[in-house]
Amino acid sequence: MFSRCRTGCLLLLIIAARPAAAQGGGTGGTLDFYLGHALQNSPLLKDYQNQLLVGQIDSQLIHASYQPQVNGNSTNIYAPLVHGYGYDQAISNGGDFTTVVAVTKTLVGQRHLDAQYQTIRLQNQGVSNAARISEQDLKRSVTAQYITTYGDLQQLGFNRDIYALLEKESALLKDLTEKNVYRQTDFLAFLVTLKQEALLLRQLEIQFRNDHGTLNYLCGIVDTAANFLTDPAIELQSLPDISSSIFFRQFHLDSLKLRNDRSLIDFSYRPKANLYADGGWSSSLMYEPYKNFGVSFGITLSVPIYDGHQRKMQYSKLDIAERTRSGYREFFTSQYSQQLAQLSQQLNATEELIGQINDQVRYSQTLIEVNGKLLGTGDAKIADYILALSNYLNAKNLLTQNNITRLQIINQINYWNR
Secondary structure, eight states, X not given: OHHHHHHHHHHHHHHHOOGGGGOOSSOOBXXXXXXXXXXXHOHHHHHHHHHHHHHHHHHHHHHHHTSOEEEEEEEEEEOOOBTTBSSOXXXXXXXXXXXXXXXXXXXXXXHHHHHHHHHXXXXXXXXXXXXXXXXXXXHHHHHHHHHHHHHHHHHHHHHHHHHHHHHHHHHHHHHHHHTXXXXXXXXXXXXXXXXXXXXXXXXXXHHHHHHHHHHHXXXXXXXXXXXXXXXXXXXXXXXXXXXXXXXXXXXXXXHHHHHHHHHHHHHHTSOEEXXXXXXXXXXXXXXXXXXXXXXEEEEEEEOOOOOSSHHHHHHHHHHHHHHHHHHHHHHHHHHHHHHHHHHHHHHHHHHHHHHHHHHHHHHHHHHHXXXXXHHHHTOSOHHHHHHHHHHHHHHHHHHXXXXXXXXXXXXXXXXHHO
């Protein structure tokens, strides 16, 4: 009676399969914890933030370049005559001494100025969108690695419980073998199973630590400890309209950029005017130099007439770029729909398989319970118990793998949804 009770109690360890047994030492970690560190430590995201700051400065530079430009200019030339030799005084005046303050301003229409500002805005929006896509990529990679590591932890915890059970059963079976209830060869076969489980447990521990180290590496966390991980608890998000996707937004930004580039080409062929004024002292020192203080002002005008049809060529380049953009957009739209449909199909198939595996796990549990009760009384073969235990292990491991696969598929779908 004692042996039967003992065996039945130990079997409860298998059914429970507590993941907490795998936590070991160290502090706990959640998916949000690792995502937060990854986003905070990413040099690429910091690079994008700095590019946005540079874009703000570029906008200020455009504004400053069309403000009046003030420069101090000084030109001092002396052309002496030595024994009648030297530059013709009618040309050189013996020298030229000029010190003035010059003010220049380029006249530009507000629409032209707005087009230049629009260039900077579109660049900043492109950088911002690229940063969001990079953030999505980083979240997907970290989440995928977290799920993989969490799956290692689940298998490690389950196999630790199994190993603990086998160790306790080993003492019982050894006692029954010494009483000639079981043959020595059957008990040795059980010990082989125990050793195999010990090797598998060690392999799972190494795999968990390696995958956990990779997770820390992706997040920029300098830590070699393999900590306990909580359930990622990710849920399938609703599918957005493709036009609202950040991946599709880049095609819209490219379209606006090409349209703005066409406007800039048009503005570059309009007449250009610059105002000029200066004031100061300019003299040849030939006659009353103290009176050579004055001012001057003027305007320069440039009107494009002919440039070898370069404007038409630039338009052609923009047309080619637009065809390229349209091709990429159509391909992305097709691939987006196809990939989501494929992932949804995989998710449904995996969830259906998980349901079937759960049935197999329940059948395996029942078989183990029956064999466990008979094993304690010597009415069951050790080989049958080992086979039932092996089937249960395979079913549970397969269940864990498919649960992890399900989470990975959800992560892939959510990558397009965030």
